[in-house]
Structure formats: structure tokens, C-alpha cells
Amino acid sequence: MNEGDGLTMRDRTAIVGVGATPYYKRGESVPQLPMELAAKALLAACADAGLDVHDVDGFALYSMGFDTSLFAQWLGIDVRFAGMLTGGGGGAAGSVGLAAAAIVSGQADCVASIMTLQQAASRFGASYAPRGKPGATYSAPPSPEGSFIQPSGLMGPGQMFAVLAQRHMHRYGTTREHFAEVAISTRNNAIRRPTALMQKPLTLDEYFDARMIADPLCLFDFCLECDGAVAVITMSAERACDCAQPPVYVAASANGGAGKWGQAITWFGMPDEYFASSGHRTVAADAYRMADIGPADVDVALLYDHFSPMVIMQLEDYGFCPIGEGGRFVADGNIRWPTGSLPVNTHGGNLSEAYIIGMTHVKEAVEQLRGTAVNQVEGAEVALVTGGPASIPVSNLVLHR
Amino acid sequence: MQGVPPADVIRLMPNVWTEPFWRATAEHRMVVPRCTACGTFRLPPTPFCPSCASQDLEWVEHDGRGTIYSFTVIRHAVIPDVLDALPLIAAVVELPGTGGCRLVGNVVGVAPEEVRISQEVTVDWYDVREGETVPVFRLA
Numbered sequence: 001m002n003e004g005d006g007l008t009m010r011d012r013t014a015i016v017g018v019g020a021t022p023y024y025k026r027g028e029s030v031p032q033l034p035m036e037l038a039a040k041a042l043l044a045a046c047a048d049a050g051l052d053v054h055d056v057d058g059f060a061l062y063s064m065g066f067d068t069s070l071f072a073q074w075l076g077i078d079v080r081f082a083g084m085l086t087g088g089g090g091g092a093a094g095s096v097g098l099a100a101a102a103i104v105s106g107q108a109d110c111v112a113s114i115m116t117l118q119q120a121a122s123r124f125g126a127s128y129a130p131r132g133k134p135g136a137t138y139s140a141p142p143s144p145e146g147s148f149i150q151p152s153g154l155m156g157p158g159q160m161f162a163v164l165a166q167r168h169m170h171r172y173g174t175t176r177e178h179f180a181e182v183a184i185s186t187r188n189n190a191i192r193r194p195t196a197l198m199q200k201p202l203t204l205d206e207y208f209d210a211r212m213i214a215d216p217l218c219l220f221d222f223c224l225e226c227d228g229a230v231a232v233i234t235m236s237a238e239r240a241c242d243c244a245q246p247p248v249y250v251a252a253s254a255n256g257g258a259g260k261w262g263q264a265i266t267w268f269g270m271p272d273e274y275f276a277s278s279g280h281r282t283v284a285a286d287a288y289r290m291a292d293i294g295p296a297d298v299d300v301a302l303l304y305d306h307f308s309p310m311v312i313m314q315l316e317d318y319g320f321c322p323i324g325e326g327g328r329f330v331a332d333g334n335i336r337w338p339t340g341s342l343p344v345n346t347h348g349g350n351l352s353e354a355y356i357i358g359m360t361h362v363k364e365a366v367e368q369l370r371g372t373a374v375n376q377v378e379g380a381e382v383a384l385v386t387g388g389p390a391s392i393p394v395s396n397l398v399l400h401r
Numbered sequence: 402m403q404g405v406p407p408a409d410v411i412r413l414m415p416n417v418w419t420e421p422f423w424r425a426t427a428e429h430r431m432v433v434p435r436c437t438a439c440g441t442f443r444l445p446p447t448p449f450c451p452s453c454a455s456q457d458l459e460w461v462e463h464d465g466r467g468t469i470y471s472f473t474v475i476r477h478a479v480i481p482d483v484l485d486a487l488p489l490i491a492a493v494v495e496l497p498g499t500g501g502c503r504l505v506g507n508v509v510g511v512a513p514e515e516v517r518i519s520q521e522v523t524v525d526w527y528d529v530r531e532g533e534t535v536p537v538f539r540l541a
């Protein structure tokens with residue numbers, strides 16, 4: 001056992017490759033299969049790293065992942081590690097932490113974290129609608145817990161996060177103008193990127209003219225519905241130096257959450273102190289401690305943006321501003337690229353580039369730290385990536401060059 | 402009833418721990434489980450007390466008065482079945498005297514523009530089908 005930080009995985013692994021398919025509007029990736037998209041992303045990540053796909057020997061997944069056995073069979077990959085974080089999109093960034101844990105523990109050498117998504121027939125927006133109804137093909141079966149939520153008509157995540165946003169406005173004076181600033185600044189980043197699905201600027205008038213979906217959220221507070229896949233390959237820090245790209249080191253990763261965050265939006269019983277939060281406060285503390293940094297050390301933040309108010313709450317929970325000040329923090333221009341003190345979602349995020357359940361955020365962090373991002377943050381050395389505010393586990397990832 | 406989703410989309414699935422709650426709502430009564438070991442209330446009903454892990458509980462009658470803790474106004478139909486019921490006001494209602502337990506239900510009989518956090522509400526009952534009733538709320 002090493003001394004000092006030997007008990008953590010800090011800096012002992014690095015991301016060596018990232019790859020993605022094109023991003024498609026919902027359903028437009030058909031007739032490709034979802035796992036075919038995953039394989040294409042993995043092959044692209046291997047090419048990026050200068051690896052053969054048969055060098056991959058592990059999978060670290062999240063959000064129900066995919067059938068590792070069939071995937072391995074397709075590509076002839078000998079598997080030494082197949083792990084997954086429980087829960088949903090909360091595990092996005094943390095899946096890379098799981099990969100790092102597998103490597104540091106000696107279970108695998110070259111671990112892929114992958115998300116693939118095809119919303120042709122299945123729309124996450126109706127995740128909690130009664131199964132079997134038109135439009136509810138993806139949805140969850142009835143449950144004892146859901147019986148306390150779903151009869152009110154709450155059938156989609158956005159409607160549920162709207163309840164948190166409303167409480168945040170009530171408690172802290174956050175306004176729709178603040179949500180708009182998240183949507184608009186993210187769009188401004190997207191339109192400079194050819195990969196982004198949204199290519200037109202968004203004005204404040206357009207934001208306020210948009211139809212309300214679930215008060216206080218309007219159309220532009222919601223992320224996109226799309227198809228595509230993203231893969232990220234992690235290896236030991238030593239072996240990373242032999243790859244084609246400069247290593248991007250994993251300084252820290254944490255997943256979990258406070259017990260009374262629990263199921264969060266399918267419960268609504270969280271303590272008042274952090275009801276209107278992202279649920280990330282405990283994992284933020286864990287990650288900062290492992291990385292031995294604080295919020296002031298973060299140069300660029302890739303914050304899971306399924307709904308714009310949740311970016312504001314993460315800015316608070318990660319200590320970029322005091323609790324309750326997130327709205328005013330964004331209104332002051334702090335998250336804008338390139339002028340803000342903390343550029344956020346420089347790739348256009350889930351809101352305006354593509355929603356691949358958070359893995360585009362990891363890819364962007366890697367590009368920022370390689371210095372190859374389209375919207376490059378000058379001199380970026382440390383990036384924070386987060387998984388979705390969601391039920392436990394939520395997760396994060398601190399990377400540095 | 403106006404302001405609620407059609408019965409057809411509501412599917413209750415009680416388990417052994419929640420069944421007494423739903424049996425009471427079918428009789429238009431609200432009951433909240435309380436740990437007999439430490440007195441902590443919990444909703445929804447679960448197998449263990451979140452404070453002391455005891456499984457012993459008693460069902461305490463509640464008068465159904467509460468305050469709106471937060472809410473949303475659902476204006477978009479994520480499935481076509483709810484289109485005709487829109488807008489729906491879905492509220493998280495805190496129940497005084499339960500240590501902060503909350504229930505989720507529609508606020509009915511009021512325009513969405515008139516709903517505010519902290520308003521006092523009282524429970525009413527939406528009989529979904531024979532033997533199945535869900536709580537809804539009206540401004541007090």
C-alpha cells in the first residue's frame with residue numbers, strides 16, 4: 001500500500017480516448033441499432049487513443065447500460081470487468097470513476113464507459129406514464145412508490161424537476177430570466193459547433209414567447225431528445241503515456257448522495273435544507289477532497305443540464321457561489337464563454353448540442369484539457385464534469401491535464 | 402372531477418406496506434404511519450423507520466389539512482391521454498403535525514394563476530374506480 005494519497009485513485013488513471021457518433025434528432029439514427037451506435041462510438045474512441053478495440057478489457061456503465069455479453073460477442077472483446085452504477089443519468093460522470101476504480105484495483109487495464117441512446121419509439125419525457133399507453137413505450141411499470149406521484153399527472157422528469165425549480169424561486173428569489181441565461185449562454189456555445197443539433201441563436205424574447213411545458217419551465221428549459229452514442233476509454237496513468245493523445249488525468253470521482261435525497265423527484269420528501277438543490281452536495285465534497293482542490297481551481301465546468309434550473313442548483317452545490325445565489329451568479333455573466341469567470345457547458349450541453357445522457361460532457365472536458373475544444377477555455381487545466389441531478393447515485397468527475 | 406388526469410391513466414400498485422394507506426383513502430380517510438419505537442412519521446409508507454430502522458408502526462388519522470410546499474402546472478401532454486385534462490396543477494403538500502411528511506396531489510377547483518407556495522389546502526377525494534381513491538387538494 002502506498003503512503004499518503006495511495007488510498008485514493010487520484011491521478012492514477014487517465015482518459016486516453018473519446019469518440020462519438022454523429023448526433024441525430026430523435027429517431028433519425030434508424031435503421032442503425034442502439035448497440036451498433038455504441039460500437040461505432042467505441043471504435044472512434046479507440047482510434048482516437050491509437051488503440052485496437054481488442055485492447056479494451058472492461059466496461060464501466062450507468063443508466064442501465066446495455067448487454068455487455070452481446071456487445072463483447074459482436075466485437076470479440078475478452079472481458080475482465082463489467083460493472084455499472086445503479087440509477088439513471090446520475091451516474092454519467094461517475095461511470096469514468098468506476099472505470100478508474102476497476103483499473104486501480106487491478107481488475108482491468110483498458111475500460112470503456114459508453115452511452116448509447118435512440119429515442120425513436122421510446123421517449124424519456126414520458127418515463128413515468130402508464131406503460132402501454134400511446135407515447136409511453138419507454139415508461140416504467142407501476143410501482144408502490146409511483147402510486148404516490150403518478151396519479152397527479154406527473155409523468156415526465158421535466159414536470160418533476162419543475163417542482164424543485166418552483167421551490168428554488170420561492171426560497172431564493174430565482175427568476176425565469178435566470179433560467180433563460182442558462183439556456184441562452186448554452187445555445188451561444190452550441191452554434192459555434194458543427195456537431196450541435198441547435199444551430200440558431202436563442203433570444204430572450206424567443207425564450208419568453210415559448211410555450212410553457214410545466215411551470216416554471218418552458219420549452220427551452222428542456223434538453224433535446226436525440227439519438228447517438230459517446231464512448232470514453234480510461235487506462236492507468238503509466239500506460240496512458242503510450243497512447244496517441246495527451247493523457248487527461250482522473251483527479252477524482254464520486255458517486256452517491258445523502259440518504260434523505262433518496263429517490264428525490266419520485267419522492268419529494270427531501271429535507272427543506274436541500275429540497276431545491278441538485279442533490280450533489282455530498283459528492284461535491286467527496287470529489288474536492290479526493291482531488292485536493294476547491295471550486296476556485298476549476299477552469300471549466302461541464303454540468304449535466306437536462307433542465308436549465310438544475311445547472312443553477314449545481315453551481316451552488318459545487319460552491320461556485322453561495323446556496324441560493326445561483327440565479328444571480330449566472331445573471332452576472334459568470335457562466336458565459338469566453339468572458340465568464342467559469343465557462344459552463346462550452347459544448348452546448350444537453351440543452352443545445354445533444355442529449356446523450358451526459359457523456360458529451362465528459363468528451364468536452366477531455367477536449368478542453370487537450371486544448372482542442374471548439375470553444376476553448378484559454379489555459380484550462382482543471383475540468384469538473386457532473387452526472388445528472390437525479391435519484392441516488394449522482395456523480396462527478398474531476399479531470400486535469 | 403375537473404383538474405385531475407383521466408382515471409384510465411391512473412394505476413395504483415399497493416404493496417403490503419402501503420396498502421393500509423390506500424384502504425383508508427378508499428374510505429375517504431387520510432392515515433399516516435408513525436414509528437411506534439421513536440415516533441417518526443413517514444410517507445410514503447416503507448418497511449423501515451428512516452430514523453431508527455424499526456418496523457413497528459401505527460396508523461395515525463390526519464385531518465387532511467396541509468400547505469402547498471411546491472407545485473407545477475402541467476401544460477403539455479406527454480401522452481395524448483391527458484390532453485383533455487390540461488392544465489393540471491400537481492402540488493407537493495406538507496402535512497402539519499407529521500414532522501414534515503408530504504403528499505403529492507392535484508390542486509382542484511382553482512385557476513393555476515391563483516396557486517402559490519404556502520397556501521393552505523384541505524384534502525378532497527378523487528374516486529378513480531371502485532375501491533381506488535387518490536387524494537386531491539382544494540384551497541382552504
Ligand SMILES: [Zn+2]
Nearest residue numbers: 436439450453
Ligand atoms: Zn423510528
